[in-house]
Amino acid sequence: METPALGEWLLEDFGLDVVDITRVHGGADLAAEVWRVDTGVRSYAVKWSGGGTDAGALVAAELAAAGVVGVAAPVRARGGGLWSVRGGRRLTVVPWADGASAGEVGLTLEQWAAYGVLLAGVHAVEPSDELRRVLPALNPVNARMPGLMRELDARLTGRAPVDAVEAELGEVWLADRDRILGLLEPVDGPRGEAVICHADPHLGNVIAGDELRLIDWDDAVLAPREQDLLLVLGGMGSLGPTDAEQLDAFFGGYGAVEVDAVNLRYYRRARALEEVALWAEQVITGPDREDSLRIFRGALASDGMATVALRS
Incomplete structure (x- = not known):
């Protein structure tokens, strides 16, 4: 996937107008790609994944809502969901952890x-x-x-x-x-x-x-x-x-x-x-x-x- 397409997806699906996209290397999950994206106001971790299950984003959302410090809730898509689907994979967005x-x-x-x-x-x-x-x-x-x-x-x-x-x-x-x-x-x-x-x-x-x-x-x-x-x-x-x-x-x-x-x-x-x-x-x-x-x-x-x- 070309990163310009990622910017379009994030704007369409999450309303994020990104100004910079950086691929993140590392990790053993070959079914996923991860980027750091910046809007000029805030940074986010974006994951495009075909592995695991759909439950992961829901787990993170529930744990964050319960006040578990150290677990970030996913950013909701424009349609209200915890992820969008692009190319048959989940696209999730969470605040970047410095x-x-x-x-x-x-x-x-x-x-x-x-x-x-x-x-x-x-x-x-x-x-x-x-x-x-x-x-x-x-x-x-x-x-x-x-x-x-x-x-x-x-x-x-x-x-x-x-x-x-x-x-x-x-x-x-x-x-x-x-x-x-x-x-x-x-x-x-x-x-x-x-x-x-x-x-x-x-x-x-x-x-x-x-x-x-x-x-x-x-x-x-x-x-x-x-x-x-x-x-x-x-x-x-x-x-x-x-x-x-x-x-x-x-x-x-x-x-x-x-x-x-x-x-x-x-x-x-x-x-x-x-x-x-x-x-x-x-x-x-x-x-x-x-x-x-x-x-x-x-x-x-x-x-x-x-x-x-x-x-x-």
């Missing part, structure tokens, strides 16, 4: 505590009947992972690699194939109370500025809180707490909670499948194939999500 990605700059202990408060606020909001109707219990990404894992295994064990990068991926896959396929073994769960969950609240989706902002609600689900808490309990490297002090600060803000070991194991397996399969797929298909291979290796490392999931 600051840096916490995945790049990290969080101070004070910010880790604030992040705990933020996520506890998300989990405490009672979803409306409308949100309960549309919010899935299972992330659509997770649902396709077992099939993708089997397709990758057939390719990497049954045919010659197309180039050196795929050959290296195949070597790593074969060396760790038993553990990789072990992630497909079913485990019990989930069970218990379901709450609004972001489903991907790692530091790459946190903006650290004057206040913290949790962004990218496309994969939100209605699930036990372990769906989110798994990302602060190991396996995420620098995208989660890296020491006990940071973890203590997070739970100092979040509050006392008894983590359900069955749910934690279930969601860790689901996340590990995603980390292994999606990054392996991106090694084959691109973009950023060598970076994807590095991340794939990280998931299988001694402190990676696959290893953490298999030993829990």
Whole structure:
């Protein structure tokens, strides 16, 4: 899509007369494009997405209306909706969050505590009947992972690699194939109370500025809180707490909670499948194939999500 078309869409759909458009790079969502747009008065983050579900914008709107600090409500379109549709994809607009990605700059202990408060606020909001109707219990990404894992295994064990990068991926896959396929073994769960969950609240989706902002609600689900808490309990490297002090600060803000070991194991397996399969797929298909291979290796490392999931 050319950015001049984006300006026309924003004017027609949201009444925003933009004077500057800048593409935002980064993130693993290949089904989305993101821009920063400026009107001369205010800046906005604009996302054009074919991934996730339509519930994400509704979740953000309800959380913002409930007063959860750190969640921005989407700007409503001229027709009153929380998004418009262009080219078969959702076009959403939210106020721009000034600051840096916490995945790049990290969080101070004070910010880790604030992040705990933020996520506890998300989990405490009672979803409306409308949100309960549309919010899935299972992330659509997770649902396709077992099939993708089997397709990758057939390719990497049954045919010659197309180039050196795929050959290296195949070597790593074969060396760790038993553990990789072990992630497909079913485990019990989930069970218990379901709450609004972001489903991907790692530091790459946190903006650290004057206040913290949790962004990218496309994969939100209605699930036990372990769906989110798994990302602060190991396996995420620098995208989660890296020491006990940071973890203590997070739970100092979040509050006392008894983590359900069955749910934690279930969601860790689901996340590990995603980390292994999606990054392996991106090694084959691109973009950023060598970076994807590095991340794939990280998931299988001694402190990676696959290893953490298999030993829990």
